[in-house]
Structure formats: structure tokens, C-alpha cells
Amino acid sequence: MAYYSVLEVTPTNQDWVPDYIGPANALVAKYGGQYLARTTSHERLEGSGEEPALRIVIQWPSAEAAKGFMSDPEYVPHLKARTAGSISHHSLIEGKDDLA
Template structure:
């Protein structure tokens, strides 16, 4: 079953970004992930609150793949840099329609 990481990220510093992209890309692919969207082109259709600078969606082949990516020792310093250099939220969503 597919799982999706949905992130909203607003950088507070951009110094971490150049060193983040290549390792994140490689590790996402290593764990079977696929970027569905990485964009600053988004708009709010409903609701309130701050609008993040970036929206990122990654499809994973399983929940375990997403968790293994997040816990990979090579990713951890990049995760730390992202969380220290941005306001970000990461949600892991099971790819089901529980209301169908």
C-alpha cells in the first residue's frame, strides 16, 4: 500500500538548502520514494492560517520505507538542518479512502 509524505516548508534561512537537495533526492530514491510535487506554486482554496513557501509530496511504497528514510543515519544531519532552518511540518498519510 502506498503512503504519502506531505510537507509544508517555509525556510527561515536558505543556507541549508544547497547541501540538502542532492542527498535527499538520492535517499528518497534509495527507499523507493518518488517526488510527486515540490513546488512553491500552490494556493489556498479553503481554510485559514499561514501559507508555507513550499509544498512537497513524496509517494512511498510502504510506511516502513518512509520511516526508514527518516531514520537513515545519512539523512539525520540534513533533517536537522531543515528543521533548524525552516518552519516545517511533515505528515505521513496512508493512501486509502477511509470514507468510501
């Protein structure tokens, strides 16, 4: 069953960005992840609140793959830099329909 990381990221500074993209791309691929969307082109259709600068959706082959990525020793310093230099929210969603 697929799992999806859904992230909302608003950088508070750009210092971490150049050193983040390459390693994050490589590690997402290492864990079988695939970026489905990484974009500043988004529109809120319902609800209110501040819009994040960037929305990201990553498909994973399993929850373990997503969690492995997040805890990979090569990723941890980049994660710390991202969270220190942005307002970030990250949810892991199981690809199933509980209401069907």
C-alpha cells in the first residue's frame, strides 16, 4: 500500500535551501519515494489561514520507507536545517479510503 508525505513549507530564511535540495532528492529516491508535486502553485479551496509558500507531496512504497528517510543519518542534519529555517508541517497519509 502506498503512503504519502504531505508537506507545507514556508522558509523563514533561504540559507538552508541550496544545501538541502540535492541530498533530499537522493535520499527520497534511496527510500523508493517519488515526488508527485513540489510547487509554489497552489490555491486553498476551503478553510482559512496563511498559505504556505511551498506544498510537497511524496509517494512512498511503505510507512517504513518514509520513516526511514526521515531518520536517515544523512538526512537528519538537513531536516534540522529545514525546520530551523522554515515553518514546516509534515503529515504521513496511508493511501486508503476508510469511508468507502
